[in-house]
Amino acid sequence: MRKILFLLILMLFQNVFALDELKDVGIAKYAVLEVIQDNTPLREKADENAKRVTHLFKGSVLFADKENKNYFRVELKNNKYFWVNKKYVEVQAIIPEKRIDNVQKISFKEEKNKYKINIDTDFKSTYIIKEGNNNLDFTLYDNYFDPVSTKVIKQNDKFELPQMFTNDLNLKYTNNKPLFGYDVESYDKGYILTVKKSPKINYNKPLKNIKVTLDAGHGGDEKGACAFGLEEKTINLQIVKKLRKEFKKQGAKVYLTRKKDKKTDLYERISFAKEKDSDILLSIHQNSLPNPKYVDKKHGVGTYYYHPQAYPLAQKIQENLLEATKFKDDKVNYASFAITRATLPVSVLIECGYIIKQDEAEKISDKKFQKIIAKAITKGCAQYLKERF
Ligand SMILES: [Zn+2]
Numbered sequence: 001m002r003k004i005l006f007l008l009i010l011m012l013f014q015n016v017f018a019l020d021e022l023k024d025v026g027i028a029k030y031a032v033l034e035v036i037q038d039n040t041p042l043r044e045k046a047d048e049n050a051k052r053v054t055h056l057f058k059g060s061v062l063f064a065d066k067e068n069k070n071y072f073r074v075e076l077k078n079n080k081y082f083w084v085n086k087k088y089v090e091v092q093a094i095i096p097e098k099r100i101d102n103v104q105k106i107s108f109k110e111e112k113n114k115y116k117i118n119i120d121t122d123f124k125s126t127y128i129i130k131e132g133n134n135n136l137d138f139t140l141y142d143n144y145f146d147p148v149s150t151k152v153i154k155q156n157d158k159f160e161l162p163q164m165f166t167n168d169l170n171l172k173y174t175n176n177k178p179l180f181g182y183d184v185e186s187y188d189k190g191y192i193l194t195v196k197k198s199p200k201i202n203y204n205k206p207l208k209n210i211k212v213t214l215d216a217g218h219g220g221d222e223k224g225a226c227a228f229g230l231e232e233k234t235i236n237l238q239i240v241k242k243l244r245k246e247f248k249k250q251g252a253k254v255y256l257t258r259k260k261d262k263k264t265d266l267y268e269r270i271s272f273a274k275e276k277d278s279d280i281l282l283s284i285h286q287n288s289l290p291n292p293k294y295v296d297k298k299h300g301v302g303t304y305y306y307h308p309q310a311y312p313l314a315q316k317i318q319e320n321l322l323e324a325t326k327f328k329d330d331k332v333n334y335a336s337f338a339i340t341r342a343t344l345p346v347s348v349l350i351e352c353g354y355i356i357k358q359d360e361a362e363k364i365s366d367k368k369f370q371k372i373i374a375k376a377i378t379k380g381c382a383q384y385l386k387e388r389f
Contacts, residue, residue: 029096030063033072033089039267040088042126046071052336053082053128057186060124062089063098063142076126076141077168099123102144103169103190106161107153113277114196115156117171120189127184127191129343131308136173136182138193145169158195178388179309180279183344194344198389199279206385207378208251213273215283215339216240216256217349220263225288227356230365232286233261238367239284239352242374250378266338270347278345280313280381283337286364287330287351299357300328304349306340312388314348317380324376325369327353327360350377 035056043050046068056062062084064072071083075098101123109116125142145166152161160172177198185192202208216236218224224232237258244254255276257269273281287302289295301321305314314332322329330351339349352373353360363369 030065030075030098031072031094032092032099033062033064033074033084034092035060035062035084035088036090037088040084042074042082042084044082046073046083048085050083052341054126055341056084056088056126057124059186060126061092061099062126074126076128098142100142100144100167101125102146103140103150105151105153106155106171107151108156108159109154110156113199114194115158115173117159117193117195118187118189119169119171119191119193121191122189124186124190129182129184131179131182131343133178133308134175136179136195138169138171138173138184140169140171140191143169178312180389181309181344181346183274196279196344199385201385201389203386205251206382207247209253210251210280210381210385211253211255211276211278211345212247212381213255213257213276213278213281213345214240214243214247215269215273215281216258217283217285219258219261222263225286225355227288227292228358228361230355230361232288232355235286235352235355235365235370236284237261239364239370239373242370243282243284243377246374246378247381250382270339270342273342273345273347281339281342281345281347282317282377282381283339283347283349285349285351286353286355288354288356292356295354295357298330299354299360300330301325301353302330302351303332304335304337304340304351305332306334306336306347307343309343310340310346310348313346313381313384316384316387317348317350317377320376320380320383321350321352321373324372325353325363 035058038058040056041052042054043052062074065075066073070086074082074084101121103121105120107118121143127140130137145162158175173195180198181196183194218233247254257272258264303314303318305311318332337349340347353364355361
């Protein structure tokens with residue numbers, strides 16, 4: 001008993017986590033962790049490069065059963081484990097059993113261009129979203145769903161709830177059209193899941209009334225890549241302004257995350273796109289390499305996506321840019337950037353060329369060539385909408 005007391009006191013005063021020792025003496029099974037920062041990643045392995053499984057909001061609660069250097073192992077259900085970096089959480093308590101709550105209420109609301117589902121549970125446990133082509137799977141762990149006691153309001157037929165009592169809430173969305181953006185927000189009573197409806201496309205003018213947020217990468221003292229007296233942030237903004245013109249010509253509504261040379265936070269750029277209720281977010285960049293000596297091998301135009309819903313858009317943009325620029329194909333790439341990780345709107349990042357390669361630098365900084373780039377990107381977006389929806 002003395003040893004246990006000693007360990008607990010040690011933990012409280014030195015913020016030392018001693019779960020393994022407490023487990024050895026048989027009193028503890030889980031450490032209750034509270035997330036202290038929004039956008040905290042939960043990862044597949046105890047490694048900062050490991051795949052992100054989900055993101056957690058400030059105030060979310062996790063149960064850790066193990067630690068490994070800088071990480072806690074989080075148990076979502078039996079034999080389903082993920083990892084969170086210790087810097088994003090605070091140990092609240094050591095407990096023998098997990099806390100499991102009930103989902104109190106699920107209310108569905110249909111708006112003009114989206115579905116909104118409020119999931120009320122005063123205990124903010126972990127959720128994971130799985131994306132399919134035409135469907136979405138939302139699972140909330142450590143929360144019971146009970147068809148008898150959970151209040152369900154105006155259930156929409158695009159969504160399916162479990163028929164029986166379940167330990168985790170699983171909400172499925174299915175549609176006959178592909179996904180076009182979704183999001184989860186945290187609010188005082190729980191979570192709000194938003195699923196955008198597929199757009200109604202005017203086939204002669206597919207970009208008509210589509211809301212596009214254009215993001216010129218970097219800005220202010222963040223210059224981005226620099227070479228041959230050129231700064232990436234400036235070229236990005238020049239191309240974005242030409243893009244705005246092209247998109248407007250096609251009837252799109254266009255918003256810019258920055259209109260001048262200004263430092264802008266990455267997550268603010270995404271929030272801005274959401275505030276504008278955008279359908280598409282395009283982030284414009286110019287590439288470089290950690291070691292410039294390989295630039296003769298690796299260069300050209302490349303497009304980046306993270307979520308499957310954004311892949312077809314990235315593909316169409318890449319195809320059109322290759323055709324228009326005649327640059328080398330630096331491929332459509334899967335990449336975990338803050339911008340590409342956004343699920344609302346559909347988000348893609350474009351590296352128009354390599355600023356560290358002289359002939360490409362000359363072209364991407366040339367006003368006429370920038371117009372060619374802008375036209376190709378716009379055409380790619382139009383094709384994506386026309387062919388997919
Ligand atoms: Zn950049």
